[in-house]
Amino acid sequence: MEPRGEPGPPWLPQARPAPPPPVPTVPGPPPGGDPRPPRPRFDLRRLTRSPRGAVALGALAAALLLWPFAGFSWIPWLIGLAALVVLRLLRLDGPLRGWDIPLACLAVAIGLMVSTGPWAWALAGSLGVLLAGLAQLPWWRLAAVGAVLCVISGVGFGLSMHQDRIELEQIQARAGDLSQAGIAEESGDIVPTLVLAITQSAPDPDLLCSLLNPAAEDQLARGLGVPDCRAAAPVLFQRRPTVAPTDAGMPAAADPKGPPPAELVLDACATHWAEAAGPALGRVQVQLIDPNQRTYLVTGFAPCAR
Structure with a gap:
Protein backbone atom coordinates (compact mmCIF):
# COMPACT_ATOMS: atom_id res chain seq x y z
CA MET A 1 0.00 0.00 0.00
CA GLU A 2 1.10 3.52 -0.70
CA PRO A 3 1.89 5.66 2.32
CA ARG A 4 -0.78 8.20 3.22
CA GLY A 5 0.18 11.71 2.29
CA GLU A 6 0.11 14.71 4.59
CA PRO A 7 -3.19 16.43 4.71
CA GLY A 8 -3.39 19.75 2.74
CA PRO A 9 -4.66 23.07 4.03
CA PRO A 10 -8.31 23.06 4.83
CA TRP A 11 -10.57 24.61 2.20
CA LEU A 12 -12.14 26.89 4.74
CA PRO A 13 -10.20 29.81 6.29
CA GLN A 14 -9.26 29.47 9.89
CA ALA A 15 -10.56 33.01 10.74
CA ARG A 16 -13.01 35.35 9.02
CA PRO A 17 -11.51 38.44 7.34
CA ALA A 18 -12.10 41.84 8.99
CA PRO A 19 -15.04 43.74 7.52
CA PRO A 20 -14.22 46.92 5.54
CA PRO A 21 -14.45 50.24 7.40
CA PRO A 22 -17.81 51.97 7.13
CA VAL A 23 -18.07 54.78 4.61
CA PRO A 24 -18.80 58.08 6.41
CA THR A 25 -22.02 59.64 5.32
CA VAL A 26 -22.59 63.39 5.28
CA PRO A 27 -25.91 64.25 6.84
CA GLY A 28 -28.10 66.10 4.41
CA PRO A 29 -30.16 69.17 5.16
CA PRO A 30 -33.31 68.53 7.09
CA PRO A 31 -36.36 68.23 4.92
CA GLY A 32 -37.87 71.61 4.18
CA GLY A 33 -34.90 73.55 5.73
CA ASP A 34 -32.46 76.12 4.31
CA PRO A 35 -29.39 74.33 2.83
CA ARG A 36 -27.17 77.41 3.42
CA PRO A 37 -25.19 77.63 6.69
CA PRO A 38 -26.61 80.00 9.29
CA ARG A 39 -25.16 83.50 9.25
CA PRO A 40 -23.27 84.73 12.30
CA ARG A 41 -25.45 87.00 14.39
CA PHE A 42 -24.31 90.56 15.14
CA ASP A 43 -23.48 90.86 18.81
CA ASP A 177 -23.59 153.75 19.72
CA LEU A 178 -21.59 154.32 16.57
CA SER A 179 -24.50 154.28 14.20
CA GLN A 180 -28.25 154.55 14.47
CA ALA A 181 -28.97 153.79 10.84
CA GLY A 182 -25.98 151.58 10.11
CA ILE A 183 -24.73 153.81 7.26
CA ALA A 184 -20.99 154.31 6.90
CA GLU A 185 -18.85 155.64 4.10
CA GLU A 186 -15.26 155.41 3.00
CA SER A 187 -12.99 158.09 4.38
CA GLY A 188 -12.87 159.96 1.08
CA ASP A 189 -16.68 160.09 0.83
CA ILE A 190 -17.52 161.37 4.33
CA VAL A 191 -17.10 165.11 3.69
CA PRO A 192 -18.61 165.03 0.15
CA THR A 193 -21.68 163.28 1.58
CA LEU A 194 -22.02 165.89 4.34
CA VAL A 195 -21.76 168.63 1.74
CA LEU A 196 -24.34 166.88 -0.42
CA ALA A 197 -26.78 166.65 2.52
CA ILE A 198 -26.82 170.45 2.91
CA THR A 199 -26.49 171.61 -0.72
CA GLN A 200 -29.30 169.71 -2.41
CA SER A 201 -32.50 171.35 -3.56
CA ALA A 202 -34.04 170.56 -0.16
CA PRO A 203 -32.61 169.73 3.27
CA ASP A 204 -31.94 166.00 3.77
CA PRO A 205 -31.90 165.26 7.52
CA ASP A 206 -31.99 161.49 6.94
CA LEU A 207 -28.74 161.53 4.97
CA LEU A 208 -27.08 164.01 7.32
CA CYS A 209 -27.96 162.26 10.59
CA SER A 210 -27.27 158.76 9.26
CA LEU A 211 -23.58 159.66 8.96
CA LEU A 212 -23.29 160.79 12.61
CA ASN A 213 -23.28 158.79 15.80
CA PRO A 214 -25.31 160.09 18.79
CA ALA A 215 -22.36 162.01 20.26
CA ALA A 216 -21.71 163.80 16.95
CA GLU A 217 -25.42 164.58 16.60
CA ASP A 218 -25.48 166.22 20.03
CA GLN A 219 -22.34 168.21 19.29
CA LEU A 220 -23.75 169.45 15.98
CA ALA A 221 -27.08 170.41 17.57
CA ARG A 222 -25.33 172.33 20.37
CA GLY A 223 -23.02 174.10 17.90
CA LEU A 224 -25.97 175.31 15.85
CA GLY A 225 -28.25 176.01 18.80
CA VAL A 226 -31.00 173.58 17.73
CA PRO A 227 -32.66 170.76 19.70
CA ASP A 228 -31.49 167.80 17.61
CA CYS A 229 -29.76 166.70 14.42
CA ARG A 230 -32.90 166.74 12.28
CA ALA A 231 -33.48 170.35 13.21
CA ALA A 232 -29.88 171.15 12.23
CA ALA A 233 -30.41 170.09 8.60
CA PRO A 234 -32.69 173.05 7.68
CA VAL A 235 -30.34 175.49 9.42
CA LEU A 236 -27.36 174.21 7.44
CA PHE A 237 -29.44 174.29 4.28
CA GLN A 238 -30.25 177.98 4.81
CA ARG A 239 -26.57 178.80 5.47
CA ARG A 240 -25.30 176.93 2.42
CA PRO A 241 -23.34 178.90 -0.19
CA THR A 242 -25.06 179.65 -3.43
CA VAL A 243 -22.06 178.43 -5.44
CA ALA A 244 -22.22 174.80 -6.54
CA PRO A 245 -19.85 172.53 -4.58
CA THR A 246 -16.66 171.32 -6.21
CA ASP A 247 -13.94 168.85 -5.34
CA ALA A 248 -11.56 171.67 -4.42
CA GLY A 249 -10.64 171.64 -0.75
CA MET A 250 -11.98 168.13 -0.13
CA PRO A 251 -9.75 166.20 2.31
CA ALA A 252 -7.76 163.29 0.98
CA ALA A 253 -8.85 159.75 1.77
CA ALA A 254 -6.84 157.23 3.78
CA ASP A 255 -4.02 155.48 1.96
CA PRO A 256 -5.63 152.53 0.14
CA LYS A 257 -2.35 150.56 0.12
CA GLY A 258 -2.03 150.43 3.90
CA PRO A 259 -4.37 149.25 6.64
CA PRO A 260 -7.15 151.73 7.43
CA PRO A 261 -6.44 153.78 10.57
CA ALA A 262 -8.87 153.39 13.46
CA GLU A 263 -9.53 157.15 13.68
CA LEU A 264 -9.12 160.05 11.28
CA VAL A 265 -9.61 163.83 11.36
CA LEU A 266 -10.83 165.16 7.99
CA ASP A 267 -10.15 168.83 7.36
CA ALA A 268 -13.32 170.23 5.77
CA CYS A 269 -12.52 173.88 6.54
CA ALA A 270 -12.15 174.76 2.84
CA THR A 271 -15.47 173.18 1.85
CA HIS A 272 -19.12 174.23 1.92
CA TRP A 273 -19.54 172.26 5.14
CA ALA A 274 -17.40 174.63 7.18
CA GLU A 275 -19.05 177.66 5.51
CA ALA A 276 -22.48 176.41 6.60
CA ALA A 277 -21.66 174.84 9.97
CA GLY A 278 -19.03 177.37 10.96
CA PRO A 279 -15.27 177.06 11.62
CA ALA A 280 -15.97 175.60 15.09
CA LEU A 281 -17.28 172.45 13.38
CA GLY A 282 -15.00 172.54 10.35
CA ARG A 283 -12.89 169.49 11.10
CA VAL A 284 -14.70 166.16 11.01
CA GLN A 285 -13.61 163.31 13.31
CA VAL A 286 -14.39 159.80 12.01
CA GLN A 287 -13.94 156.29 13.42
CA LEU A 288 -13.41 153.03 11.55
CA ILE A 289 -16.51 150.80 11.53
CA ASP A 290 -15.68 147.97 9.10
CA PRO A 291 -11.99 147.24 8.39
CA ASN A 292 -12.88 144.99 5.46
CA GLN A 293 -14.97 147.63 3.71
CA ARG A 294 -12.77 150.48 5.04
CA THR A 295 -15.88 152.45 6.06
CA TYR A 296 -16.07 155.19 8.69
CA LEU A 297 -18.68 157.04 10.73
CA VAL A 298 -18.60 160.62 12.06
CA THR A 299 -18.00 160.67 15.82
CA GLY A 300 -17.46 164.39 16.42
CA PHE A 301 -16.21 167.75 15.19
CA ALA A 302 -13.23 169.98 15.95
CA PRO A 303 -12.54 173.67 15.21
CA CYS A 304 -10.50 174.71 12.23
CA ALA A 305 -6.88 175.65 12.81
CA ARG A 306 -6.24 179.41 12.82
Missing part, protein backbone atom coordinates in the same frame (compact mmCIF):
# COMPACT_ATOMS: atom_id res chain seq x y z
CA LEU A 44 -23.50 94.52 19.88
CA ARG A 45 -22.46 93.63 23.39
CA ARG A 46 -19.41 91.79 22.14
CA LEU A 47 -18.53 94.66 19.82
CA THR A 48 -18.70 97.32 22.50
CA ARG A 49 -16.72 95.20 24.95
CA SER A 50 -13.77 95.04 22.52
CA PRO A 51 -11.20 97.90 22.47
CA ARG A 52 -11.86 98.54 18.77
CA GLY A 53 -15.60 98.76 19.33
CA ALA A 54 -15.18 101.05 22.34
CA VAL A 55 -12.92 103.42 20.38
CA ALA A 56 -15.30 103.45 17.41
CA LEU A 57 -18.30 104.11 19.66
CA GLY A 58 -16.52 106.92 21.52
CA ALA A 59 -15.30 108.59 18.30
CA LEU A 60 -18.75 108.29 16.71
CA ALA A 61 -20.43 109.80 19.77
CA ALA A 62 -17.91 112.66 19.81
CA ALA A 63 -18.54 113.29 16.10
CA LEU A 64 -22.30 113.36 16.61
CA LEU A 65 -21.87 115.84 19.47
CA LEU A 66 -19.56 118.09 17.44
CA TRP A 67 -21.75 117.97 14.34
CA PRO A 68 -24.26 120.68 15.42
CA PHE A 69 -21.43 123.00 16.50
CA ALA A 70 -19.85 122.57 13.04
CA GLY A 71 -23.04 123.69 11.30
CA PHE A 72 -24.10 120.14 10.33
CA SER A 73 -21.37 119.96 7.72
CA TRP A 74 -21.21 116.71 5.71
CA ILE A 75 -17.63 117.19 4.59
CA PRO A 76 -16.00 115.45 7.64
CA TRP A 77 -18.35 112.47 7.23
CA LEU A 78 -17.36 112.19 3.58
CA ILE A 79 -13.70 112.36 4.62
CA GLY A 80 -14.22 109.47 7.07
CA LEU A 81 -16.03 107.42 4.42
CA ALA A 82 -13.26 108.11 1.90
CA ALA A 83 -10.62 107.05 4.46
CA LEU A 84 -12.48 103.78 5.08
CA VAL A 85 -12.77 103.06 1.35
CA VAL A 86 -9.06 103.77 0.79
CA LEU A 87 -8.06 101.45 3.62
CA ARG A 88 -10.25 98.70 2.20
CA LEU A 89 -8.99 99.19 -1.37
CA LEU A 90 -5.39 99.08 -0.21
CA ARG A 91 -6.25 95.97 1.84
CA LEU A 92 -4.92 97.54 4.99
CA ASP A 93 -7.84 96.30 7.05
CA GLY A 94 -5.97 93.00 7.52
CA PRO A 95 -2.72 94.49 8.84
CA LEU A 96 -4.72 96.92 10.95
CA ARG A 97 -6.60 93.97 12.48
CA GLY A 98 -10.00 95.58 12.33
CA TRP A 99 -8.94 99.10 13.34
CA ASP A 100 -10.00 100.58 9.98
CA ILE A 101 -13.53 101.47 11.14
CA PRO A 102 -12.35 103.12 14.41
CA LEU A 103 -9.76 105.10 12.42
CA ALA A 104 -12.47 106.29 10.02
CA CYS A 105 -14.62 107.40 12.97
CA LEU A 106 -11.62 109.26 14.42
CA ALA A 107 -11.09 110.96 11.05
CA VAL A 108 -14.68 112.22 11.15
CA ALA A 109 -14.28 113.53 14.70
CA ILE A 110 -10.98 115.27 13.85
CA GLY A 111 -12.54 116.84 10.74
CA LEU A 112 -15.38 118.24 12.83
CA MET A 113 -12.95 119.58 15.42
CA VAL A 114 -11.49 121.93 12.80
CA SER A 115 -14.78 123.90 12.69
CA THR A 116 -15.35 124.07 16.46
CA GLY A 117 -13.66 125.50 19.53
CA PRO A 118 -11.46 123.93 22.23
CA TRP A 119 -14.26 123.61 24.78
CA ALA A 120 -16.39 121.77 22.25
CA TRP A 121 -13.45 119.40 21.68
CA ALA A 122 -13.13 118.81 25.41
CA LEU A 123 -16.85 118.15 25.81
CA ALA A 124 -16.93 115.76 22.87
CA GLY A 125 -13.83 113.92 24.07
CA SER A 126 -15.21 113.65 27.59
CA LEU A 127 -18.43 112.18 26.30
CA GLY A 128 -16.45 109.72 24.22
CA VAL A 129 -14.47 108.60 27.29
CA LEU A 130 -17.70 108.22 29.27
CA LEU A 131 -19.37 106.11 26.59
CA ALA A 132 -16.24 104.00 26.14
CA GLY A 133 -16.18 103.35 29.88
CA LEU A 134 -19.87 102.46 29.96
CA ALA A 135 -19.40 100.12 27.01
CA GLN A 136 -16.50 98.40 28.79
CA LEU A 137 -18.39 97.82 32.06
CA PRO A 138 -17.47 96.75 34.68
CA TRP A 139 -14.70 99.27 33.89
CA TRP A 140 -16.11 101.76 36.38
CA ARG A 141 -12.93 103.81 36.69
CA LEU A 142 -12.94 104.86 33.03
CA ALA A 143 -16.65 105.67 33.21
CA ALA A 144 -16.09 107.74 36.36
CA VAL A 145 -13.23 109.64 34.72
CA GLY A 146 -15.43 110.31 31.69
CA ALA A 147 -18.25 111.60 33.90
CA VAL A 148 -15.93 113.98 35.75
CA LEU A 149 -14.48 115.23 32.47
CA CYS A 150 -17.99 115.78 31.11
CA VAL A 151 -18.89 117.92 34.11
CA ILE A 152 -15.69 119.99 33.86
CA SER A 153 -15.87 120.46 30.09
CA GLY A 154 -19.61 121.16 30.25
CA VAL A 155 -19.08 123.94 32.79
CA GLY A 156 -16.21 125.36 30.74
CA PHE A 157 -18.25 125.17 27.55
CA GLY A 158 -21.16 126.95 29.21
CA LEU A 159 -18.91 129.71 30.53
CA SER A 160 -17.32 130.07 27.10
CA MET A 161 -20.72 130.41 25.44
CA HIS A 162 -21.76 132.95 28.07
CA GLN A 163 -18.58 134.96 27.49
CA ASP A 164 -19.11 134.88 23.73
CA ARG A 165 -22.68 136.08 24.18
CA ILE A 166 -21.50 138.97 26.40
CA GLU A 167 -18.87 139.97 23.83
CA LEU A 168 -21.47 139.84 21.05
CA GLU A 169 -23.82 142.04 23.06
CA GLN A 170 -20.99 144.50 23.69
CA ILE A 171 -20.14 144.61 20.00
CA GLN A 172 -23.77 145.17 19.11
CA ALA A 173 -24.10 147.88 21.74
CA ARG A 174 -20.93 149.55 20.48
CA ALA A 175 -22.22 149.36 16.94
CA GLY A 176 -25.49 150.90 18.10
